[in-house]
Structures are given as structure tokens and as C-alpha cells.
Amino acid sequence: MALSLLEDHRDLAEAVAAFAARNSAVADTRANFTRYAAGEQPDSWKALVSQGLHAVHLPEEYGGDGAGLAELAVVVEQLGMTLYPGSYVPTVITGGVLAAGSGSAAATMLGELGNGATGAVCSGSLVAERSAAGWTVSGTADPALGLPGADVVLVQARSSEGALWFRLTPAATAVVEVEDGIDLTRSIGTLTLTEHQVSAAEIVDGLSPHRVELIVNTVYAAEASGLAGWALRTAVEYVKTRVQFGSPVGSFQAVQHKAAMMLVRSEIACAAAWDAARSEEHDVDQQTLVSAQAALAALPIGIENALECVTLLGGVGFTWEHDAHLYWRRALSIAAVVGAEERWAHTLGERSADAVRDFSFVDPDMLPELRAEVRRVFADVELLPDDGTTDASWAPAKGSARRARFAEAKLVAPHYREPYGLGAGPQEQAVIAHEFAIRGWAQPSTVIGEWVLPTILEHGNAEQQDRFVDPTLRADIIWCQLFSEPGAGSDLAGLSTKARKVDGGWVISGQKVWNSGAHEADWGVCLARTDADAPKHRGLSYFLVDMTSAGIDVRPLKQSTGKSEFNEVFLDDVFVPDECLVAEPGQGWKLAATTLSNERLSMGSHLHHGSSEQFRQVIADGSHDCSREDAVEGLGRSISRELALSAMNLRGVSARLAGQEPGAEISVSKVYNALAQREGSRDLLRLLGPRAAVVDPRANYGIDHIGLPSILFGGGTVEIQLNVIAQRVLGLPRS
CATH class of the missing domain: 2.40.110.10 (Butyryl-CoA Dehydrogenase, subunit A, domain 2)
Incomplete structure (x- = not known):
């Protein structure tokens, strides 16, 4: 922090x-x-x-x-x-x-x-x-x-x-x-x-006014970060040792979630102060953005964390003798002298109309030979026919010559080891990402393959790697994930799909749900129970399943939005050959939980629900049912959330480039991304009034809000993510 x-x-x-x-x-x-x-x-x-x-x-x-x-x-x-x-x-x-x-x-x-x-x-x-x-x-x-x-x-x-x-x-x-x-x-x-x-x-x-403002806001934001960090550490140390009802209070889920959210807020405050401080070398427009962000994002967090510290300390925290109120008082004081939160939200909204924060950080002269090679690949790709793979995503499009060229150049997943990638470290990844960014191109993605391929590379055998990695990078194979079940959502280890051993392989039976892309996937990764007598985390195995196999029935799930973006998959005695079992039987949980140290760097941020682009559109067409000032304030808060995510991601990248291991910012970003979209989507609806009651195909803000659960549930609910932060990052005891 x-x-x-x-x-x-x-x-x-x-x-x-x-x-x-x-x-x-x-x-x-x-x-x-x-x-x-x-x-x-x-x-x-x-x-x-x-x-x-x-x-x-x-x-x-x-x-x-x-x-x-x-x-x-x-x-x-x-x-x-x-x-x-x-x-x-x-x-x-x-x-x-x-x-x-x-x-x-x-x-x-x-x-x-x-x-x-x-x-x-x-x-x-x-x-x-x-x-x-x-x-x-x-x-x-x-x-x-x-x-x-x-x-x-x-x-x-x-x-x-x-x-x-x-x-x-x-x-x-x-x-x-x-x-x-x-x-x-x-x-x-x-x-x-x-x-x-x-x-x-x-x-x-x-x-100059902007220079004075930057100095004042950066210094007070840094102090707020220190106050928030003290409050977090004090609260965590207390709940680890305070016993109630025969258990440390830190083992109670409600307490763990409070502490985890304190960490989330601390990381945001720290990132805002850090980004403001580093902007000293940037131009005026950049400085005015991060100066307002420092005031809006960091100063209130000092107050919030101090208050949460008191609530976690309980009665002792509300006494004159405990130091918590002294930190709380200072947080209140510095937030007050910096100015009203609403004013800074409006200021950030107005300033964002003409400027966008530049989070590029790579020296344009760094690794010139690598840059030259990447640019040669780009020149080749631009000459190839438009075959459905566009620079907006470069997502899989089968048979795409453009995508095949990227795969041939090992730019789809440059962090993978040879021969599948370039073995690119943080610096090389950053340079490649920069080359994509300066053209406004998204980097290629294997979508669900982003999770599948690292597991095959880490735990699969040579035959599995040769069979699946290159075709996936070329987008000849599209993947889906068959993990969640109707009776085992966030409790993944509680799944009931069974795999029994037969000659030459395994037979899998069960039901999976919320499987994105299953209707168009070629292969799926499936967790199934292979040992009913083993503890639930030890009896699972990790299979690669051909989605054209007999016994597989994929049924679209119509969501509350009216769309069918997910599926339920029924497996009725589906045969999976031995060569499609990854690692040994019973190691499925380990494989599913694998997080590799060479994962792709996360740079920038994108909020689908409640994005700043949506706020800008509402302001531009005048469709808000409130004053323009209120709408601009809403834009400012949306911009603030996006700046917070981008700054945290950049801090993580910078730490990697400095030779440090990834820290809490990875888990924090996952939680905050979901919460930011929830807050942004709701804030947007608050501006609209009657328009939000009408289904508008051009700007369907109401249905967009109803689609939030795909973000709030995907990859594990926010509550499960908070459990992970509390227990694995803060070290709070399990119940």
C-alpha cells in the first residue's frame, strides 16, 4: 500500500x-x-x-x-x-x-x-x-x-x-x-x-493556479494515504486477536469484508496520490486531471477508513484514550481544507471534457529491435483482407489470416515461453502493449483461452501443449469453461459432476451452468469429481472436453436482459480419452486455482457498465433529467473510478518492471472493477429520469443496468473475492 x-x-x-x-x-x-x-x-x-x-x-x-x-x-x-x-x-x-x-x-x-x-x-x-x-x-x-x-x-x-x-x-x-x-x-x-x-x-x-493546486492536493492525498494505511493495519491487528463468541472476530465474514474493503480503499488512495505525484513531469492538462482526482479519490478515503477502523475496534475505538479518533480528526481536517468533494467531482468532470489521462509509461526508444519487428508484423496485418478480425478487439475469428499472422509472430501471448510466445518479461510486454496502444489497437486475446492455456503450459504434457496451444493462439480452437454448477456456484469445490474411469478414458456426467461461449466453443475445460471419498478439494480432476462429443447438450440461458450470452451444458455419459486428462487425477483444484507468475500484464481499464463514455453521451444529447452541473458531477465520479483502476494497474506494472512480485493490487482491481461498474451504472440511471423507463436500442441504459450480474458474479462474486483478500492478503483467520 x-x-x-x-x-x-x-x-x-x-x-x-x-x-x-x-x-x-x-x-x-x-x-x-x-x-x-x-x-x-x-x-x-x-x-x-x-x-x-x-x-x-x-x-x-x-x-x-x-x-x-x-x-x-x-x-x-x-x-x-x-x-x-x-x-x-x-x-x-x-x-x-x-x-x-x-x-x-x-x-x-x-x-x-x-x-x-x-x-x-x-x-x-x-x-x-x-x-x-x-x-x-x-x-x-x-x-x-x-x-x-x-x-x-x-x-x-x-x-x-x-x-x-x-x-x-x-x-x-x-x-x-x-x-x-x-x-x-x-x-x-x-x-x-x-x-x-x-x-x-x-x-x-x-x-500558476494549476501548479499550486497540484502541490496542495498531492501532498494532502499522500497524507490521507498514510492515515488510511494506519487505520487498516490497526483494525486488522485488532480483529486478529480480539475474541468474541469463542473465536477471533476476524474470522467473521462481515468483519472480513469490512477489512477487505478498507484495503481496497487504501489501494485507491495510494494510487491516486502516486499518480498525482508522478504527473509533475507531465503537461498541464494531465496535471489538472490527476490533481482533481487526488482530491476526489484519496481525501474521502482517509475519513472512510478511519471510521471503519473505529467500527471494527468496537467500543474501545470510540474512547478518547484510543488513537483512532486522532487519525479520524486529521483525515476530516485535511479533506475539509482541500475543498468540497462535490466540487472536485464537478471539476474533474469538466476537465475530462477536453483531456484524457495518458497512462503510457514506456520510453518510446526502449527495445528498438523488438519495436521494429512488431511494426513489421503490423504492416503485414494491415495488408491482409478484412476477414472479421478487427483492430477493435482482434478476438478470435476462425480462419482469420490476420490473426494467424499475429500468432506466427508470437504476439498473441508474447509472455508465453518459446516456442508458443516470446518469453517476454514485463519490459518486453510493456513495449509490445505500447506499440498496440499508439495505434489504438487492442491486443489479441484468446478469451477463455487466457485461463486455459497457462494451465496447459504449466501442468499439461508435451502432447497436450502441441495439440492445443498453437491452434488456440491462431483462433482455430475456441474454448469455454465448464466449472460452475446449479448447486455449486462460488463453492466450486462442492461440484457434483462425476467422472468414472473406463477403458481408455473417463465418462463424465453432470450439469454445468453460466458457461459463456459454450454454444460456439470447440473445446471446454471441465472440472469433475473423480474420487467421491476424498475431501472435496482433493477429489477433483481437470479435463479437456471436445464440445462435439456425443452426450453434450448446450442450451442457451435467457438472462433477465432478454439476451442469451450464457449457456447451461448437460453432460450425459460423455467419453473423454485419457490423453485429455491434465496432470493426475485429483489435482483438478490445484489446476483450477493456478495463477502463474508470468501472467499477462494488465494495463489500463475498461468499464462496460456506467462508463464515462455513457455519461458523456447523456451530457452531449441533453437527455439527463437534472441540471447539467449534476450530470457533469456524475461524469467526474465515473472518470474518477476509471482513473483509480488505471492507476492501480499501472502501479502493478511499474512494480513488475522494478523487479517486484505482483501485490494486492491484482485482487483489489478485480473487486473494485465490479463495484465501480455497479456504482457507475446506478449513478447513470440517477441522471436519466423517465428515459430510463424506455427500452432504447441506441442507448439502452436500463437494460445495461439489469445486465450487471454478469460482472458481479463472473469469476467469483464480489463477496468471495473479499473473502480471498481478507484471508490470503490480510491474513485474517478462517471461520
Whole structure:
């Protein structure tokens, strides 16, 4: 869950965590609430300054390390996990903003901050007018964290000429009122100016609104990620050991689901802060997108996880003595000063009308020989006739010369080992994916074969591999999956389909259900029970079944949408030869659960239900039964969900490229993808009003919503996925 992916970032995070462990005891923080509210700093401030943590992002000429937002975010997240008190975060925000400005006033303040001064930034209802001496400013700013006691105060006011930034000089015309902050560990105050005079020497030039916003939102998002991570760890540690009704409460499914969702939210907050920090090197449109996303996606999660931590702790979490409410208070405080969630949703929606987040990450000059070969294949494919395999999917179309060319070049599954693939590692996969992406082409897919072939390659014999892998890559063989049964859906090991041994093979009898593509599949992978006396997970075997075999009856299932996208399959004494049993009898569960380390990298995201494209269409044709502002807010939330998925996927890819094993983001993405489509589809219906009651073949939003179960059930229900996260990722006990 940590922001740090690269080795130097991980080293930095470890160093900061060690510093915080020595210098940020919450017991000491509690003893100094009054001091911190007045603007005093913790006793460890000098030690923090001596280690340069206050200036990691400042230019070297001002005593800083010359690093960027990514490094600063790593430090902020780690200190947030320990609730480091005082004005650290307001100070580093002030420094970050000033470093983006110019002029002597900015240079002077940066020098002071580099030497250990504290800072704060104020903005709000302040109005500046030209005067003989420079500017006259009046009004009251919004409450600002770190303002009371700050050595350096940077103020923004509005004028007819644009934003005016200046250093606050103490005067009778400038009054700072100390507020009673909800966060007990740092100060907050309100600045009121009454015809306050600002000279030219106090002006800070060169500050762009988008740059200031990016710095503020990224830093607070990083802190929210740290708060959310602390809440998760605290809750999980507690429920693992707290016993009720004779069992650890962490073994109760309701508790496990709460904890798993805390992990999902933590990953989203972390990904949003990480994506915002890395956008420092991107263009303005990209920065404005991720800045709004950081505020919308990360800040509320700090609050949600803190509250869920309290609910999992129970009564003890609701006491003054427990630290949970201190983290909760800070999460509430930083979300408040960043601004209203609805405003950021609307802002993201508006900004997304003209910009799309670019998640490309591969150097265009990386692996030039591989790129050249891929481009030669593309040139060949473009010359071949349109035979039903299009660049929109490159999905299987039998007899396709285009698909055969991709298979011949080993680009259908480049991560497979030779001779079926290129043995492409993460870097090679990323380059190939980039070449497809820059042409707007989808990568080839074997659909159900994406799950079947890795199992055959890992556990099948050489004859099975030769017989099935290449033809599937060419799309000469289409697969279906015969796993689920009417009486064994998510409880796959409870299936009742039986296989009995006969001369030369096996005879399978039973019923399968929810089999997508079974009506057009050539082969199916089938789990069947071969040992009725063995424990249910050990008595299963994994068969490859010819779908033209005698005794197979495929019947379409008409769904509530009116469509028939799935099937039920009846197997009545279907003979399967010995050579179509994969591995040994009784190993079926192991094979079904196989997840290979060389699986295809997941890049980007696509939401079918409740996608941003659907929101854009509703706004474009004016079919929403609400204000345009409300519709744009809905678009913003849809965009936020897609950005969250893409950022999590990219973090996973980046970790692989950095030599790390895939982490929790894989399981989290599966859960969040389903939940995001559910939320998006429902949000879309909320905008439509009467139109949603009519079946419209051009934009059938109501029927689209009714089709959600295919997403919510497919590959295991969300609840089963949450069980997996709770038990396998968080280590909570089984009931």
C-alpha cells in the first residue's frame, strides 16, 4: 500500500519510518495538544530539519535536496502513518508552492524554510486593489492549517488582474485568529486583512493556479494515504486477536469484508496520490486531471477508513484514550481544507471534457529491435483482407489470416515461453502493449483461452501443449469453461459432476451452468469429481472436453436482459480419452486455482457498465433529467473510478518492471472493477429520469443496468473475492 515503488523511494520510506518511530510517539503528542494548537512545533522539529525531511523537495540553493513531488509524497505518507504533529505538512506545501514561483520575495522565503522556518498558505475571500504603494488587500481567508505560529505566510488574493501572491508582513491590518481545530495535533487559524498594504518587494511572481493546486492536493492525498494505511493495519491487528463468541472476530465474514474493503480503499488512495505525484513531469492538462482526482479519490478515503477502523475496534475505538479518533480528526481536517468533494467531482468532470489521462509509461526508444519487428508484423496485418478480425478487439475469428499472422509472430501471448510466445518479461510486454496502444489497437486475446492455456503450459504434457496451444493462439480452437454448477456456484469445490474411469478414458456426467461461449466453443475445460471419498478439494480432476462429443447438450440461458450470452451444458455419459486428462487425477483444484507468475500484464481499464463514455453521451444529447452541473458531477465520479483502476494497474506494472512480485493490487482491481461498474451504472440511471423507463436500442441504459450480474458474479462474486483478500492478503483467520 505504500507509495514507494522504486528502490530509492523504498529506502527513503524506511528511513522516514525509522525517524517517525523514534520521534513521533502519540503519547507525547497527546501531552502537547495545547502547544500544537497555538502553533508550536514538536521537540523533534530540529531533528527533522537536521535530516532534511522538511526540504527534500526544495532547490539545492536553498538547502534542499532538489527532489520532486514523488519523493515528498513518500515522506508525507510515512509521517502521516505516525500522526506526526505540528506544521510539517503546511510547511512543505508552502515550500513547494514557493519553489514554483519567482522573485526576491520567493527566494527569501525559500531560504528561511530551508533553514527550518515553518510556513503556511492562505487563500479565500481576499480582494486586492491597486494602490499608490502597490496593493491594498482586504477580506477574510479560509481557515488555514499551520497559520498560527507560522514563520513564513504566503497569501493569495483576487484582483481584477488575476491572482496576487505575496508574503504576509505583520501589521495591525493583519489579524490571525487561532481557531479550535478538529485536528488536535496541528494549528489552524483564520487571517483577516483590513486595507493591508502590500509592497512590490513582497510579491511572489510566476505562480500558476494549476501548479499550486497540484502541490496542495498531492501532498494532502499522500497524507490521507498514510492515515488510511494506519487505520487498516490497526483494525486488522485488532480483529486478529480480539475474541468474541469463542473465536477471533476476524474470522467473521462481515468483519472480513469490512477489512477487505478498507484495503481496497487504501489501494485507491495510494494510487491516486502516486499518480498525482508522478504527473509533475507531465503537461498541464494531465496535471489538472490527476490533481482533481487526488482530491476526489484519496481525501474521502482517509475519513472512510478511519471510521471503519473505529467500527471494527468496537467500543474501545470510540474512547478518547484510543488513537483512532486522532487519525479520524486529521483525515476530516485535511479533506475539509482541500475543498468540497462535490466540487472536485464537478471539476474533474469538466476537465475530462477536453483531456484524457495518458497512462503510457514506456520510453518510446526502449527495445528498438523488438519495436521494429512488431511494426513489421503490423504492416503485414494491415495488408491482409478484412476477414472479421478487427483492430477493435482482434478476438478470435476462425480462419482469420490476420490473426494467424499475429500468432506466427508470437504476439498473441508474447509472455508465453518459446516456442508458443516470446518469453517476454514485463519490459518486453510493456513495449509490445505500447506499440498496440499508439495505434489504438487492442491486443489479441484468446478469451477463455487466457485461463486455459497457462494451465496447459504449466501442468499439461508435451502432447497436450502441441495439440492445443498453437491452434488456440491462431483462433482455430475456441474454448469455454465448464466449472460452475446449479448447486455449486462460488463453492466450486462442492461440484457434483462425476467422472468414472473406463477403458481408455473417463465418462463424465453432470450439469454445468453460466458457461459463456459454450454454444460456439470447440473445446471446454471441465472440472469433475473423480474420487467421491476424498475431501472435496482433493477429489477433483481437470479435463479437456471436445464440445462435439456425443452426450453434450448446450442450451442457451435467457438472462433477465432478454439476451442469451450464457449457456447451461448437460453432460450425459460423455467419453473423454485419457490423453485429455491434465496432470493426475485429483489435482483438478490445484489446476483450477493456478495463477502463474508470468501472467499477462494488465494495463489500463475498461468499464462496460456506467462508463464515462455513457455519461458523456447523456451530457452531449441533453437527455439527463437534472441540471447539467449534476450530470457533469456524475461524469467526474465515473472518470474518477476509471482513473483509480488505471492507476492501480499501472502501479502493478511499474512494480513488475522494478523487479517486484505482483501485490494486492491484482485482487483489489478485480473487486473494485465490479463495484465501480455497479456504482457507475446506478449513478447513470440517477441522471436519466423517465428515459430510463424506455427500452432504447441506441442507448439502452436500463437494460445495461439489469445486465450487471454478469460482472458481479463472473469469476467469483464480489463477496468471495473479499473473502480471498481478507484471508490470503490480510491474513485474517478462517471461520
